[in-house]
Amino acid sequence: KYKQTLPYRFTGTNFDLPLDGSEVTLSDIERCYDIGRVIGDGNFAMVRECCRRDNGQTFAIKIVERSKLIGREHMMQNELSLLGSLCHPRIVRLVAYHHTHTHSYLVMELVSGGDLFEAISERGKFPEADAGLMVSDMSEALNYIHCKSIVHRDLKPENLLHVAADICRLKLGDFGLAMVVTEPVFTICGTPTYVAPEILCYGVAVDVWALGVILYILLCGFPPFLSRDRDQEELFQLIKQGQINFLSPYWDPISEEARGLVRALLQPDPTVRLTAEQTLLHPWVKAMASNCRQRMLIDKTQRITSDYKVEAHQVQGPAQTGTAGIMADTKPSSEGEITVKEFNGTPEKHTEMNTSREKDEDEPPQHQSAQTETLVHTASSINLNTPALTINCLFKSD
Numbered sequence: 189k190y191k192q193t194l195p196y197r198f199t200g201t202n203f204d205l206p207l208d209g210s211e212v213t214l215s216d217i218e219r220c221y222d223i224g225r226v227i228g229d230g231n232f233a234m235v236r237e238c239c240r241r242d243n244g245q246t247f248a249i250k251i252v253e254r255s256k257l258i259g260r261e262h263m264m265q266n267e268l269s270l271l272g273s274l275c276h277p278r279i280v281r282l283v284a285y286h287h288t289h290t291h292s293y294l295v296m297e298l299v300s301g302g303d304l305f306e307a308i309s310e311r312g313k314f315p316e317a318d319a320g321l322m323v324s325d326m327s328e329a330l331n332y333i334h335c336k337s338i339v340h341r342d343l344k345p346e347n348l349l350h351v352a353a354d355i356c357r358l359k360l361g362d363f364g365l366a367m368v369v370t371e372p373v374f375t376i377c378g379t380p381t382y383v384a385p386e387i388l389c390y391g392v393a394v395d396v397w398a399l400g401v402i403l404y405i406l407l408c409g410f411p412p413f414l415s416r417d418r419d420q421e422e423l424f425q426l427i428k429q430g431q432i433n434f435l436s437p438y439w440d441p442i443s444e445e446a447r448g449l450v451r452a453l454l455q456p457d458p459t460v461r462l463t464a465e466q467t468l469l470h471p472w473v474k475a476m477a478s479n480c481r482q483r484m485l486i487d488k489t490q491r492i493t494s495d496y497k498v499e500a501h502q503v504q505g506p507a508q509t510g511t512a513g514i515m516a517d518t519k520p521s522s523e524g525e526i527t528v529k530e531f532n533g534t535p536e537k538h539t540e541m542n543t544s545r546e547k548d549e550d551e552p553p554q555h556q557s558a559q560t561e562t563l564v565h566t567a568s569s570i571n572l573n574t575p576a577l578t579i580n581c582l583f584k585s586d
């Protein structure tokens with residue numbers, strides 16, 4: 189069932205796991221990989237660092253307990269078939285997969301800078317240049333998959349990974365809910381905070397809406413649509429109304445161009461909403477991404493110069509390294525007065541909710557938790573106007 193063709197094959201000499209998806213044992217896996225620390229987890233999977241024993245290459249290995257997937261086996265198949273067919277610098281690469289009797293192991297490119305959820309939780313918000321480069325990266329990934337008629341359907345900070353050296357460079361992962369769209373889709377799925385107003389019948393434009401929500405959060409530190417009581421029905425009503433508020437004082441320093449892009453991405457009518465390609469070409473995105481790239485280049489040059497000076501100092505002694513001013517202040521700018529102190533959801537009356545990544549600190553009134561849990565349901569069983577809204581929400585397991 190899981191047999192797929194991957195764009196990459198292991199070539200190591202004593203790496204003898206079958207590559208055709210046939211079943212292996214845990215000891216076969218452990219013989220080939222040194223499985224290390226946990227680097228992330230989700231509703232269905234635990235992700236660990238791993239190292240190939242034959243050549244020392246490091247990867248991320250996503251370990252899925254298949255009993256957790258009963259009724260949702262398609263999620264694993266999606267991840268294998270769709271992610272396995274993609275090859276783009278802004279998308280996490282799947283390099284191999286193995287199945288034991290109970291678990292599936294997806295060996296992926298290791299993207300070691302943590303996810304955007306953690307970065308937002310730590311930094312609160314980002315300067316426009318940083319947000320612009322991140323939007324550019326996300327748009328590149330979306331444009332690539334949308335050109336292949338693939339919709340991701342769960343674009344959110346948890347599924348965007350930072351390239352370790354560059355906090356502003358992102359790669360898109362977790363294709364568990366992705367699918368090929370050839371006609372309008374009627375399956376409700378996604379994560380409430382990022383879900384588009386056309387949730388009942390949609391196409392690739394839902395990913396661009398989610399991108400708009402993420403951009404809004406990156407710039408001010410809290411989501412555009414919030415239910416004060418964390419009531420999902422109220423949240424969906426707010427999303428459907430599509431009223432975007434640029435709350436003062438949080439939005440006061442943010443440019444009109446950035447606000448314009450937020451409006452164009454959070455356009456309720458998907459036929460008028462920007463496409464991923466148009467977003468990539470948006471003047472604010474181009475200008476900000478270019479500023480950020482330039483700054484990163486300068487920072488890198490300064491780091492190299494500084495390392496060189498330290499080495500020279502060690503080799504030649506202090507008298508040889510007296511040139512002042514080469515190493516400018518490379519401290520990151522101080523931003524993030526507002527911190528997203530929680531991005532969690534709480535159990536709701538009509539949902540099967542559970543969540544991880546809770547934060548204990550208090551938040552300013554505007555900063556209620558974003559509802560980051562993934563939901564999957566069919567359109568026939570949900571009515572956004574019905575008070576007795578019942579949605580099965582699938583949460584990150586603790």
Ligand SMILES: Nc1ncnc2c1ncn2[C@@H]1O[C@H](COP(=O)(O)OP(=O)(O)OP(=O)(O)O)[C@@H](O)[C@H]1O
Nearest residue numbers: 228229230231232233235248296298299303346362
């Ligand atoms: N290739 C990778 N490199 C580094 N970290 C990763 C990688 N893939 C995933 N992670 C980390 O593991 C976490 C969980 O991974 P992932 O989202 O794929 O799991 P999941 O169970 O499918 O999630 P969900 O609950 O959204 O369905 C991510 O949020 C990220 O922090």
